[in-house]
Amino acid sequence: MPSNESKLTVVGAGLVGSLLSLYLARRGHTVEVLERRPDMRRETLDAGRSINLAISTRGLHALRQVGLEEEALKHAIPMRGRVIHPVKGELAYQPYGKDDSQHINSLSRGWLNQFLMTRAEETGRVSIRFRQRVTQADVAAGTLTVLDEATGQTREVRDTVVFGTDGSGSAVRQALQPQATQEPLGHGYKELTIPPGPGGSFQMEKHALHIWPRGSFMLIALPNEDGSFTCTLFLPWKGPLSFATLETPAALEAFFQEQFPDAKALIPGLVEEFFARPTGHMVTVKCAPWREGGRALLLGDAAHAMVPFYGQGMNCGFEDCVVLDSLLAGQQDWEEAFRSFEALRKTNADAIADMAVENFIEMRDSTGDPRFLLEKGVEKVLLNAFPGEFVSRYSLVSFSRVPYRLAYEVGAIAGGIVSELSQGLKRPEDVDLDAAAKLIRGRLTPFMKEHADGFRPEG
Numbered sequence: 001m002p003s004n005e006s007k008l009t010v011v012g013a014g015l016v017g018s019l020l021s022l023y024l025a026r027r028g029h030t031v032e033v034l035e036r037r038p039d040m041r042r043e044t045l046d047a048g049r050s051i052n053l054a055i056s057t058r059g060l061h062a063l064r065q066v067g068l069e070e071e072a073l074k075h076a077i078p079m080r081g082r083v084i085h086p087v088k089g090e091l092a093y094q095p096y097g098k099d100d101s102q103h104i105n106s107l108s109r110g111w112l113n114q115f116l117m118t119r120a121e122e123t124g125r126v127s128i129r130f131r132q133r134v135t136q137a138d139v140a141a142g143t144l145t146v147l148d149e150a151t152g153q154t155r156e157v158r159d160t161v162v163f164g165t166d167g168s169g170s171a172v173r174q175a176l177q178p179q180a181t182q183e184p185l186g187h188g189y190k191e192l193t194i195p196p197g198p199g200g201s202f203q204m205e206k207h208a209l210h211i212w213p214r215g216s217f218m219l220i221a222l223p224n225e226d227g228s229f230t231c232t233l234f235l236p237w238k239g240p241l242s243f244a245t246l247e248t249p250a251a252l253e254a255f256f257q258e259q260f261p262d263a264k265a266l267i268p269g270l271v272e273e274f275f276a277r278p279t280g281h282m283v284t285v286k287c288a289p290w291r292e293g294g295r296a297l298l299l300g301d302a303a304h305a306m307v308p309f310y311g312q313g314m315n316c317g318f319e320d321c322v323v324l325d326s327l328l329a330g331q332q333d334w335e336e337a338f339r340s341f342e343a344l345r346k347t348n349a350d351a352i353a354d355m356a357v358e359n360f361i362e363m364r365d366s367t368g369d370p371r372f373l374l375e376k377g378v379e380k381v382l383l384n385a386f387p388g389e390f391v392s393r394y395s396l397v398s399f400s401r402v403p404y405r406l407a408y409e410v411g412a413i414a415g416g417i418v419s420e421l422s423q424g425l426k427r428p429e430d431v432d433l434d435a436a437a438k439l440i441r442g443r444l445t446p447f448m449k450e451h452a453d454g455f456r457p458e459g
Contacts, residue, residue, distance in 0.1 A: 006334070009034060009144060009157055012166030013128050015109070016300030016317035018116035020165055022066050023325045025125035032157070033120070034132040034146060036166070041114045052222040052230045053112065054079065054104045054209070054311030056398040061457075062318035065325070068119060072112065076105035077223045083208040085262060093208070094376050098383040102399045104311060106209070106222040137162065137175035139296035161334055162296040165317075168285050170302035180287035185307050185360070187217070187234050188243055188279045194266045196227030203266050204229065211363055212260050217241060218364040219260050231263065234364070243279055282307045284353050290342045294334030297341065299324070304349035309360035310397060312352050312404075319401070320345060323458045344458055348404040355397065355408055377428025379418050382440070385433055390414065390440050391448075401457030409451075413444050 008024055010017045013035035021031045055076065063069040080103040081095040096102060120126040135154070136145035144157040164172025173180065197203045202223060204210055210229070212219040216236060221229040236242040241259075246252045249271045256264040264270060285305035290298040300317030323344055327337040362372075382390040393411020396402045402410075417439045421431050448455070 007142075007160040008032070008163070009160040010163045010165055011134055011144070011172050012036075012164070012170075012300075012302070013113075013117055013130075014165060014167060014300070015113055015116065015314050016320065017163070017165035018113060018120050018128075019062065019066075019318055020163060020299060020321050020324075021126045021128075022116065022120040022123065023321050024163075025120065025123040026066060027325070027328060029125065031120075031126045032160075033126060033128040034134060034144075034157075035128060035130050036133050036149075037130065039117075039128075039130045040110060041117065052224070052232075053107045053109050053314055054222070055107050055112075056104045056311065056315055058312075058401055059315040059318045060105075061401060062322045065322060066119075068115070072107065072115070073105070075111055075225060076107045077225065078103040078207050079106055079209045079222070080207050081209075083205050083210045085210060085212040085260070087214075087259065087261070092373060094373065095380060097395055097399055098380060098387075102395065103207075104209075104398055106224070108224065134166070134171045137172060137296075139172065139175050139292040142295050161294065164296065164298040164302040165300045166302055168283055168301045168305035170298065172296060173285075173287060173298055173302050176289070176292055176296060176298065178287040178289050180285065183284040183286075185282040185284070185357075186238075187236050187360075188281060190233045190235070190243075190274060190279050191277055192231040192233065192267050192273050193269060194221060194229040194231060194263070195268065200227040202227050202229075212263060213364050214259055215364065219263055220363075221263070229266075231267065234360075246274070249275070284357065286350055286353060288342075288346065290346065291338040294336075294338060297324075297338045303345075304353060306349075306353040306356045307360060308356070309363055310352060310356040312356065312397060316349060316352055316404070319458065326458075348458070350405075351408040352397070352404040355393070355404070355411075371422075374425060374428060375418050375422050378422050378425065378431050379414075381428050381431050382418065382421075382436055385436070386440055389445060390417075390436075391444075402455050403458055406451060406454050410444070410447065413447055417443060 008029050008031045010021050010031055010033045013033045017033060021033050024031050060069050063072050080100050081093055084092040096104060117128055121128060131149040133147045133149055134144050135147050139162055142160045145154060146157055147154050162172060164170050166172055194203060206223050210221040217234055219231060219233050221231040223229055238244045246255055252271060252274055256270060283305055284307060290303045299320040301313065306313050324341050327340050332340065379392050383392060391410060392414050393407055396407035396410060421436055425431060
């Protein structure tokens with residue numbers, strides 16, 4: 001394991017940076033964390049950019065390793081499936097897993113971030129300094145130039161190992177100057193709120209993620225502890241139905257009345273929130289390398305920002321912490337650990353980033369489509385009829401720690417099987433299980449046996 005004498009600096013006290021500092025402290029290191037924003041535990045930060053978290057198996061495993069899973073789950077709401085809201089007609093429910101034990105969890109980003117910062121500081125080895133902006137970085141030399149925005153003074157941090165967990169616009173990544181691609185999504189997002197009902201009651205199904213799919217755009221809602229729902233409108237920047245066309249209260253109200261009438265009835269602050277809150281951008285970041293010798297390493301969104309439509313951004317970043325921690329436990333020095341980390345994580349981060357974009361198309365276009373609903377029903381039948389033999393991409397991503405790249409490839413095979421078995425079907429329960437067995441054992445089983453070693457979780 002690298003020497004505890006090393007000076008360590010984590011740039012960014014968001015979710016991944018706070019958890020990483022906790023992992024490093026647990027290994028006996030002293031860590032300074034530099035955060036550009038004020039301390040959210042003492043000052044209210046601008047609302048409107050959170051996108052509620054959906055924490056699943058990978059993220060919960062990372063918290064479990066440092067004894068924090070149980071407390072986090074006390075503040076989480078299980079979401080067992082999607083509730084689809086058409087413009088007119090009946091709501092449709094799509095379970096996420098083979099039964100209710102397989103669910104994702106809605107969790108407040110703000111609460112979790114504050115919780116992790118406090119627990120990191122409680123180790124006695126982590127010091128978090130706020131309003132600290134990294135203005136220059138010579139990562140090869142281990143030198144950071146830091147502006148204290150509270151005092152206006154500039155200082156240098158020298159001879160340090162730098163961990164860049166400073167998000168999709170990472171200053172550390174810019175200093176590394178890797179080959180990077182940033183693919184902005186042609187959609188922005190705006191947060192809105194469905195308040196609690198009388199006595200803190202939930203005005204919609206509590207244990208579900210709600211989706212209003214509308215082809216090129218959509219609205220989603222996740223439950224909060226207080227009975228409210230955080231809604232997020234995903235809409236193109238430009239076009240006939242876009243943020244560019246919603247410039248007046250009248251236009252906004254007419255749009256919601258036409259597209260989301262049931263949601264509109266539940267959002268009393270629609271106009272005020274919409275025009276007061278910022279419109280968020282979404283981007284996919286892929287870059288290489290993620291490291292500079294044993295001096296600097298990127299993790300989380302700084303290395304692999306992704307759009308939020310698989311609910312895996314934080315889960316993937318937390319898994320980064322687990323993998324790095326396992327490498328540091330293996331007596332590798334910083335340079336060896338960083339090299340191994342990038343080799344293990346890069347291909348998997350690229351895979352989940354691609355799946356996140358694909359899932360956006362599924363959520364906004366397909367979730368209300370009868371053919372899609374039929375195939376999801378067939379998938380659930382197969383998951384229950386062939387336990388351990390048939391697996392879906394979603395279940396591998398959300399309910400296992402199988403590397404993302406393998407989940408991607410298995411999903412392609414499983415999806416092909418479901419599509420073939422669904423031809424001519426009217427009801428999922430009528431699927432031909434004998435034909436299913438042949439297809440699963442002819443296509444999926446050989447692939448899974450061939451890649452059996454790869455199905456071991458990372459970390």
